[in-house]
Each structure stands twice: as C-alpha cells, then as structure tokens.
Amino acid sequence: MGKLTTHILDLSCGKPAxxxxxxxxxxxxxxxxxxETFTNDDGRVDAPLLAGKELVSGEYVMEFHxxxxxxxxKVSMADQPFLTIVTVRFQLADPDADYHIPLLLSPFGYQVYKGS
Structure with missing residues (x-):
C-alpha cells in the first residue's frame, strides 16, 4: 500500500518550516x-497524510498556511503577507505508489514538485 508525505523548507532562513x-x-x-495537521520541527508531518487504505486514486488539494x-x-513583510495559503492541486493515480510533495517556501514565492 502506498503513502502520501510532504515536507517544507523555509528558504528565507535555510531551515525546516x-x-x-x-x-x-x-x-x-x-x-x-x-x-488537518501541522509540521514538526523537521518541517515534516509525524505520520503520512494518507497511507494504506486511506490513499485512494483521485484529485486532491493540499493547502499550506x-x-x-x-x-x-515575525518575518518583516511590509504591511501584510504576500502569500497567505499556498494551494497545490494534484492527482494520485496509483494507490500502491508512494507520493512525496516537498514545498520550498519564502515570504514572496515558492516551489513545489513531485519528490521521491
């Protein structure tokens, strides 16, 4: 059975978010x-977001606050933050596969990709 995981790196300080x-x-x-969950000190979640029978084929949205x-x-961002919620929409095709979605984040931009 497959699983879905993620992690976030804060590029503005070079550390996990x-x-x-x-x-x-x-x-x-x-x-x-x-x-709904929160990242730990390593910028990861403590358990897969989906695993085993929870992981079913379909389209998903992951929202990073x-x-x-x-x-x-306390990052200085002028009046208000530029990015509020980073939304990633993706398809999981194979419930037996492992999916990893890393997010590289800064106050003014981001990059997301299909990891391994």
Missing amino acids: ANVKIELKRLGEDGDLVK AGDYFASQ
Whole structure:
C-alpha cells in the first residue's frame, strides 16, 4: 500500500518550516477535508497524510498556511503577507505508489514538485 508525505523548507532562513498548518482535501462532490495537521520541527508531518487504505486514486488539494507561519516567525513583510495559503492541486493515480510533495517556501514565492 502506498503513502502520501510532504515536507517544507523555509528558504528565507535555510531551515525546516515547523508548525505550518496543512489541510488536505479530496476533490469530488463534497470537496471533503481529509486531514488537518501541522509540521514538526523537521518541517515534516509525524505520520503520512494518507497511507494504506486511506490513499485512494483521485484529485486532491493540499493547502499550506504560509501567511500564518511567516507571521509567527515575525518575518518583516511590509504591511501584510504576500502569500497567505499556498494551494497545490494534484492527482494520485496509483494507490500502491508512494507520493512525496516537498514545498520550498519564502515570504514572496515558492516551489513545489513531485519528490521521491
């Protein structure tokens, strides 16, 4: 059985981004919230976002609450944060595969990719 994992690196300080709220939603008729969690001190979640029978094929949205994170870090961002929520929409095709979605984050931009 496969799993879905993520991690976040804060490029503005070169460290893992701890205590970032992540919401995972499965798209469909209801757009249901599947999981809500926070990153640990290593910028990862303590357990896979989905694993085993929880991981089903379909389209998902992962929301990373970047604005709240940078506000908690007291990063100077003029009047208000530029990025509030980074939204990544993706497809999981094979429930037996491992999926990893890393996020490289700064107060003014980000990069996301399919990791391994």
